[in-house]
Amino acid sequence: MKPITRVMPDVCVLLAHTGQMRLDDPEFIAHPYPTFATMRAQAPLQWDDDLQMFIALSHASAGAVLRHRSLGRIWEDFLPAAAYPALNLIHRHALLEMEPPEHTRLRRLVASAFARGHVERLRPRVVAFAAELANAVADAGSDGSPVDLLPIYAEPLPIAVIGSLLGVPVSDWHLLRPWSNAIVKMYEYGRSPATEQAAESAASEFAAYLRELATARRRNRGDDLISDLLRVQDEDGSKITDDELVATGILLLNAGHEATVNVTGNGLSALLQRPEQLAAVQNGISDPAVIALASEELVRFDGPLQLFERTATVDTTIHGVEIGAGQKVAALLGAANHDPDVFDKPEVMNVLRDPNPHLGFGVGIHFCLGAPLARVEIQTSLSTLIDRFPHIALVDVPQHNPEFVIRGLEQLPVTI
Numbered sequence: 249m250k251p252i253t254r255v256m257p258d259v260c261v262l263l264a265h266t267g268q269m270r271l272d273d274p275e276f277i278a279h280p281y282p283t284f285a286t287m288r289a290q291a292p293l294q295w296d297d298d299l300q301m302f303i304a305l306s307h308a309s310a311g312a313v314l315r316h317r318s319l320g321r322i323w324e325d326f327l328p329a330a331a332y333p334a335l336n337l338i339h340r341h342a343l344l345e346m347e348p349p350e351h352t353r354l355r356r357l358v359a360s361a362f363a364r365g366h367v368e369r370l371r372p373r374v375v376a377f378a379a380e381l382a383n384a385v386a387d388a389g390s391d392g393s394p395v396d397l398l399p400i401y402a403e404p405l406p407i408a409v410i411g412s413l414l415g416v417p418v419s420d421w422h423l424l425r426p427w428s429n430a431i432v433k434m435y436e437y438g439r440s441p442a443t444e445q446a447a448e449s450a451a452s453e454f455a456a457y458l459r460e461l462a463t464a465r466r467r468n469r470g471d472d473l474i475s476d477l478l479r480v481q482d483e484d485g486s487k488i489t490d491d492e493l494v495a496t497g498i499l500l501l502n503a504g505h506e507a508t509v510n511v512t513g514n515g516l517s518a519l520l521q522r523p524e525q526l527a528a529v530q531n532g533i534s535d536p537a538v539i540a541l542a543s544e545e546l547v548r549f550d551g552p553l554q555l556f557e558r559t560a561t562v563d564t565t566i567h568g569v570e571i572g573a574g575q576k577v578a579a580l581l582g583a584a585n586h587d588p589d590v591f592d593k594p595e596v597m598n599v600l601r602d603p604n605p606h607l608g609f610g611v612g613i614h615f616c617l618g619a620p621l622a623r624v625e626i627q628t629s630l631s632t633l634i635d636r637f638p639h640i641a642l643v644d645v646p647q648h649n650p651e652f653v654i655r656g657l658e659q660l661p662v663t664i
Contacts, residue, residue, distance in 0.1 A: 284582060287583070308567070323340055326444075414461070415472025427453060433446070433651070454497075473500075511546055519599070530634055549597050
């Protein structure tokens with residue numbers, strides 16, 4: 249049992265082992281939110297014996313974990329390090345695994361490159377990509393047969409967007425999804441050796457590919473983000489290193505692609521199971537404000553990322569609980585986004601919910617840099633599909649993948 253040195257009177261006693269959040273239980277993975285509600289009512293910040301870390305379940309405690317400057321992203325190499333050279337390299341140089349001052353410098357460079365109009369440059373392309381994919385859905389379902397929206401619609405859209413953002417040739421877009429899929433499985437608990445080796449191979453291949461792409465862009469600059477990352481420099485004249493460029497490209501794919509696919513999949517599944525909410529979106533399909541609100545609710549209601557780890561750099565007190573230096577603590581985003589102290593009837597989908605201060609894109613210095621582009625994708629994906637297919641319906645309630653941290657569906661079968 250983890251010793252708790254001090255608990256404020258208004259905080260419930262922490263549990264040595266909740267006995268509730270079972271990552272090996274398919275029922276919990278499929279329906280985690282009732283368990284989160286029970287645990288949150290017991291204490292907003294708890295110790296979990298299985299994960300060997302504190303977990304923040306309330307909106308306030310999760311927000312504090314994400315914002316607190318004594319809690320950082322402290323990268324520790326996958327071990328043995330010799331077995332994971334590519335994975336360790338891309339994480340050592342990744343923005344998400346850095347803290348100031350290194351984080352400040354690299355984020356400023358990446359933000360400066362993003363600020364060169366990439367979201368607006370890509371906006372019409374996102375619309376065109378979504379329309380093209382909707383045509384493919386129409387063709388596949390024209391005879392009334394079921395269509396799995398994940399491989400034909402949800403997955404290709406962010407691949408096309410991220411591929412265009414980075415300047416990856418269309419002929420190579422097919423490489424991106426398998427690389428991303430393999431690498432993000434390293435963020436799950438209880439990984440198999442085969443999963444780890446597949447992730448290392450994917451990281452090595454993707455890193456080598458991006459190095460070649462960067463070499464080509466040095467010779468011939470374009471309007472893509474890789475070219476702009478090579479152009480920008482910090483106020484002291486420093487520029488992005490090759491390793492940082494590679495790590496940034498991989499992070500953009502992994503975070504941008506996986507999140508957007510799973511917001512689309514999880515969100516559409518939930519929406520299509522709620523006729524009154526679907527009708528609200530359909531009635532507001534021509535109103536960008538309605539689509540924007542609905543998209544934020546999709547992120548909140550069944551988000552693509554359930555957990556985000558941080559580590560105490562010094563002895564730190566969060567919500568009256570002392571967390572020792574070196575101890576990990578995680579913001580349980582799925583629980584925070586269903587906190588009844590912040591969201592009215594959080595277990596009910598409300599596509600017109602306003603305000604909606606969900607933590608799906610994070611807060612603090614690690615707030616998602618690609619959030620504006622992700623919102624364009626989610627809104628376009630939702631509005632295009634609902635507008636094009638007014639009679640879209642689920643064939644069956646989809647099943648979630650067995651992973652916990654990255655939450656997504658196995659398939660999304662519909663008729664149109």
